[in-house]
Amino acid sequence: MTAWLPDLIYTDGKFESGLAMMVDERGVITRFSRDEEDLKIANRLPGRAMLPGLVNVHSHTFQRVIRGRTEHRTSAEKDSFWTWRENMYHAANAMSPEDIYRAARIAFLEMVLSGITAVGEFHYVHQDLDVARAILKAGQEVGLRVTLLRTAYVRAGWQKDPDPGQARFLTPEVEKFLADTDSMIASGARIGVAPHSVRAVPLEYLRAVAEYARNRGLPLHMHVSEQLAEVEACIAEYGCRPVELLHENGILDEKFTAVHAIHITDEEACFLGGSTVCACPTSERNLGDGAVPADKLFEAGAKMCFGSDSNVQIDILEDARELEYHLRMNKLERAVLDGARLFESATKSGAQSLGSDGGKLEAGAAADFFTIDLNDCSVAGADLESLLAHVVFSLERTAVRDVCVAGELVVRDGRHRLEEEIVREFGEVQRGLWR
Ligand SMILES: [Zn+2]
Numbered sequence: 001m002t003a004w005l006p007d008l009i010y011t012d013g014k015f016e017s018g019l020a021m022m023v024d025e026r027g028v029i030t031r032f033s034r035d036e037e038d039l040k041i042a043n044r045l046p047g048r049a050m051l052p053g054l055v056n057v058h059s060h061t062f063q064r065v066i067r068g069r070t071e072h073r074t075s076a077e078k079d080s081f082w083t084w085r086e087n088m089y090h091a092a093n094a095m096s097p098e099d100i101y102r103a104a105r106i107a108f109l110e111m112v113l114s115g116i117t118a119v120g121e122f123h124y125v126h127q128d129l130d131v132a133r134a135i136l137k138a139g140q141e142v143g144l145r146v147t148l149l150r151t152a153y154v155r156a157g158w159q160k161d162p163d164p165g166q167a168r169f170l171t172p173e174v175e176k177f178l179a180d181t182d183s184m185i186a187s188g189a190r191i192g193v194a195p196h197s198v199r200a201v202p203l204e205y206l207r208a209v210a211e212y213a214r215n216r217g218l219p220l221h222m223h224v225s226e227q228l229a230e231v232e233a234c235i236a237e238y239g240c241r242p243v244e245l246l247h248e249n250g251i252l253d254e255k256f257t258a259v260h261a262i263h264i265t266d267e268e269a270c271f272l273g274g275s276t277v278c279a280c281p282t283s284e285r286n287l288g289d290g291a292v293p294a295d296k297l298f299e300a301g302a303k304m305c306f307g308s309d310s311n312v313q314i315d316i317l318e319d320a321r322e323l324e325y326h327l328r329m330n331k332l333e334r335a336v337l338d339g340a341r342l343f344e345s346a347t348k349s350g351a352q353s354l355g356s357d358g359g360k361l362e363a364g365a366a367a368d369f370f371t372i373d374l375n376d377c378s379v380a381g382a383d384l385e386s387l388l389a390h391v392v393f394s395l396e397r398t399a400v401r402d403v404c405v406a407g408e409l410v411v412r413d414g415r416h417r418l419e420e421e422i423v424r425e426f427g428e429v430q431r432g433l434w435r
Contacts, residue, residue, distance in 0.1 A: 002407060003041055003043065004021045005021075008387070010388070017384075019032050021361065026407075028365070028367065029362065047373060047375055052368065054116045055117070055354065055359055057221075057257065058122055058221070058306075060309065060311065062091070064311045065099070066087055074086075081227050081288060086165070093167075097131050100131055100135070102426050106426040108138055108146075109419060112142055112144050114316070118146075118350070118354060119144060121149060122149045124151035124153050127171055132189075136148060142410070143405055144405055146190065147354040174208045178209070178212050192218050193212065193220055195209050195220075197224070198222075220256050222259065224260060224264075225261055225262055225264050226262055226289050230263075241264070247268075252274065256276070259309075260279070261292060263290060278305050279304060279307075281306075281318075281323050282322060291330060295327055305349045305353045315397065343388060346392075367406060369403075370402065370411075372391065372401060373399050376395075
């Protein structure tokens with residue numbers, strides 16, 4: 001039994017002081033206590049507040065290698081998601097399995113240093129199962145929970161010739177895709193399935209993957225309506241929009257997470273009311289995708305969560321505040337969604353989407369948390385009532401001090417034990433890729 005005693009703990013929707021959190025040897029929270037004996041034996045964390053670990057629902061770790069390498073014009077006409085994608089394919093095809101592993105390690109490192117304790121890795125860059133296992137190993141070494149979202153990728157698009165840039169992503173036969181997924185599950189990995197998009201997976205294949213996920217109770221994730229061209233292609237092929245297609249085919253349920261869901265109608269927002277939507281605002285603004293209509297989705301009953309996606313920046317709280325700021329800019333209003341709702345999206349709803357432990361500090365839940373320095377400039381002066389809003393709208397990464405997964409500290413005082421090695425090895429990858 002271990003006990004933790006920070007100045008403040010965020011539990012059950014509020015900050016509490018003088019409360020010790022008791023954790024058993026499996027890393028599960030057993031109870032909270034004000035008992036003097038418990039307080040006496042507790043690990044004190046003075047000047048710190050403890051919050052449930054952040055959950056990053058949607059990441060492509062390999063894209064970390066193109067950070068800062070695509071921020072210039074490549075086309076005489078205009079740059080877009082599609083010109084960015086060419087650069088991304090170029091990097092994906094140049095990376096060795098070792099490069100992919102090292103990119104995963106640095107992305108996961110940056111995640112834990114920012115308070116993330118669980119991630120969904122939407123993995124499609126290389127369909128060899130050894131590469132998938134190497135990504136899981138990277139997660140284990142860094143110390144965060146990884147749910148591997150195995151991605152089905154079948155075609156360039158309806159009536160489109162195969163794109164050589166995608167050759168490494170392809171899973172042409174559904175039987176093999178599902179058998180490979182079975183074998184990953186049998187090895188004990190946390191797995192979800194992820195048909196890449198309506199564009200990349202034809203309907204029959206998509207239905208087979210959805211049925212497989214439902215029979216096994218697995219999370220089902222999919223890119224949905226990120227770009228207008230995807231919506232237009234769906235209308236041309238099926239005569240309806242992507243979310244309409246998923247609705248008509250019975251694919252939307254509580255295990256379904258639509259990633260992006262930007263270009264949707266009000267009716268489509270209603271269809272997503274029983275599902276989860278993963279917004280990735282830092283990536284979406286970088287790619288010029290547009291803004292997720294989170295107000296309409298919440299109104300319809302959908303849950304929201306967040307992902308770092310292209311990993312151009314890894315900061316789930318920045319995603320949370322950006323979701324709100326996009327709504328303010330579009331509606332010319334303030335305070336559209338409140339801070340507590342944004343924080344719940346960044347934690348509890350994210351864990352639910354991945355079927356992962358963590359996301360809340362309560363008895364019976366995993367001891368996945370991060371602490372912040374209450375004297376960090378970015379939150380200094382907060383009182384009990386305003387601290388959560390300080391965290392959601394203003395916290396800087398410099399304030400994150402300790403990060404704990406299943407009761408084990410993976411970051412202490414803002415440092416990770418493998419930091420130097422991981423950074424050095426990633427530097428080698430980049431020097432090799434960008435000669
Ligand atoms: Zn994505």
